[in-house]
Amino acid sequence: MATYPTLSANVAQAFAPGRVNLIGEHTDYNGGLALPFAIGSGVTVTAAGADGDRVEVHAADLNERDSFSAASPARIHGWRAYVRGAFAVLAQAGTRPGGASITIRSDLPRGVGVSSSAALGVALCLALTELAAEPPLDPLATARVCQTIEQTWAGAETGLLDQLASLHGAAGAATLIDFQDLSVKQVPLTLDGHSLVLLDSGPRPPGATAAYNRRRQECEAAAARVGAQDLRGALFQDLHMLPDVLARRARHVIGENGRVLEAVHALERGDLTTLGALLDASHASLRDNFDVSTPTVEDAVRRLKDAGALGARLMGAGFGGSVLGLLPLDAAMPTGAVAVRPCDGARLLTQSALP
Numbered sequence: 530m531a532t533y534p535t536l537s538a539n540v541a542q543a544f545a546p547g548r549v550n551l552i553g554e555h556t557d558y559n560g561g562l563a564l565p566f567a568i569g570s571g572v573t574v575t576a577a578g579a580d581g582d583r584v585e586v587h588a589a590d591l592n593e594r595d596s597f598s599a600a601s602p603a604r605i606h607g608w609r610a611y612v613r614g615a616f617a618v619l620a621q622a623g624t625r626p627g628g629a630s631i632t633i634r635s636d637l638p639r640g641v642g643v644s645s646s647a648a649l650g651v652a653l654c655l656a657l658t659e660l661a662a663e664p665p666l667d668p669l670a671t672a673r674v675c676q677t678i679e680q681t682w683a684g685a686e687t688g689l690l691d692q693l694a695s696l697h698g699a700a701g702a703a704t705l706i707d708f709q710d711l712s713v714k715q716v717p718l719t720l721d722g723h724s725l726v727l728l729d730s731g732p733r734p735p736g737a738t739a740a741y742n743r744r745r746q747e748c749e750a751a752a753a754r755v756g757a758q759d760l761r762g763a764l765f766q767d768l769h770m771l772p773d774v775l776a777r778r779a780r781h782v783i784g785e786n787g788r789v790l791e792a793v794h795a796l797e798r799g800d801l802t803t804l805g806a807l808l809d810a811s812h813a814s815l816r817d818n819f820d821v822s823t824p825t826v827e828d829a830v831r832r833l834k835d836a837g838a839l840g841a842r843l844m845g846a847g848f849g850g851s852v853l854g855l856l857p858l859d860a861a862m863p864t865g866a867v868a869v870r871p872c873d874g875a876r877l878l879t880q881s882a883l884p
């Protein structure tokens with residue numbers, strides 16, 4: 530039984546949703562484009578101030594706990610790394626909430642590619658900044674803190690897609706993010722007679738993070754070889770300068786950026802047939818150029834297509850996780866598929882009691 534420090538009256542609570550990425554995969558860390566949206570499920574963090582330096586954490590859904598020093602959290606793996614990392618990275622930015630008692634609740638499935646870890650980071654960042662009685666960080670600064678937690682505490686060299694999608698979510702719209710200038714624009718997501726569904730293809734293997742980091746290095750190497758700052762600045766006609774693997778990585782990123790813009794135009798026209806074809810093309814490129822599909826992912830894509838999907842593609846990093854499909858509303862959903870729709874983004878639920 531954990532003993533909890535004496536609580537002060539100071540409590541802050543924040544919610545951050547998971548995300549679905551409609552299209553634009555492995556583009557964020559290449560200065561590219563993506564079109565994600567926040568979903569209704571997410572992570573809620575309740576943080577109560579406590580005297581002293583001890584932080585006690587309860588992950589209610591897992592019924593697991595952690596306890597550490599707010600001023601000098603030690604390294605650890607798993608969900609605990611995100612909480613300790615939040616204290617460490619926020620402290621570097623001048624935000625020190627001090628001792629606290631924290632409860633984490635989540636209705637997001639973990640490890641299926643809907644960004645449960647980014648949602649945890651964002652909810653922690655919002656709640657702990659409020660608890661420290663600091664002015665809220667803007668969404669980009671929040672996303673950057675969370676990215677640093679992900680990179681330096683969880684070892685995943687991720688981009689800013691998941692955090693920005695969670696922070697900018699808006700009911701009824703997908704968020705077009707340009708990772709070159711980090712601008713965002715809401716794009717109404719009207720799916721007349723259709724719905725977007727997720728079908729879990731199974732867990733990612735242990736080596737998935739290392740494989741993701743390798744993809745990022747390959748993209749950076751490809752950009753350097755064609756003399757571009759990042760692959761946003763590369764062109765199809767540059768690809769002949771590259772060895773096969775790097776050429777395929779770059780081909781995916783250049784093509785995917787184009788597909789994001791085409792998807793925005795298709796949505797503006799209400800052209801769901803084209804949107805479906807773009808999802809299929811994105812998947813084919815992720816499989817054949819980026820090499821991030823697996824037999825179980827292919828099986829999930831096939832099940833969605835057999836059910837009548839206009840398009841289906843692997844979502845997120847790949848190597849497993851959720852597959853996204855665009856299905857007519859009257860189609861029989863494959864067993865295990867769940868419908869998703871755009872919802873509002875991350876927010877504070879309870880303000881701290883301090884002035």
Ligand code: GLA
Nearest residue numbers: 554555687688689690845846
């Ligand atoms: C993961 C990462 C994101 C992004 C996607 C691929 O979700 O966290 O930053 O790179 O993979 O699009």
